[in-house]
Amino acid sequence: MMPGSPYFSPRLILTGAAMFGMLLALGVHILGQRFGLDLGDLWGDATGGMIPIRAAIAWWLIAAVAFGSGHITATLLHSAVSGHLPRRLQHALIAGGLLLLIAAGQAASGPSPVPTLHGVSNGMVALMLGAAMAYAGAHFALARTKAS
DSSP: OOOOOOOOOHHHHHHHHHHHHHHHHHHHHHHHHHOOOGGGSSSSSGGOOOHHHHHHHHHHHHHHHHHHHHHHHHHHHHHHHHTTTTTHHHHHHHHHHHHHHHHHHHHHSOOOOOOOOOOOOOHHHHHHHHHHHHHHHHHHHHHHHHHO
């Protein structure tokens, strides 16, 4: 470690990136439900034993957003701590993430297109999927920054 550079625990970066990725994945899940992307169709009554394409799209969309945002957030947090990220970019990224979460809150406040118990179970599955994928993305980002 170079003198004068602040120490920031990698576990704290990993936790923050995983939580932010999980929240963004949950926000995308809520917004996706408004567009008919229902994650619960994976275990519902499928016709002919085929998985509905909308459920597969919802699953992959949530996983990709969580993994990508966990990876990007961990990289950006590491850059911000080391002083390589401009302040304006930090503020713009925070504002973008907050706008997505605000849009998800707006979408969640209206009447839901899915039944309550079904929506709660879908939300929990999306939350767990988002947490696992965001953690994986953040872990890979921190491993890459340690290697370089």
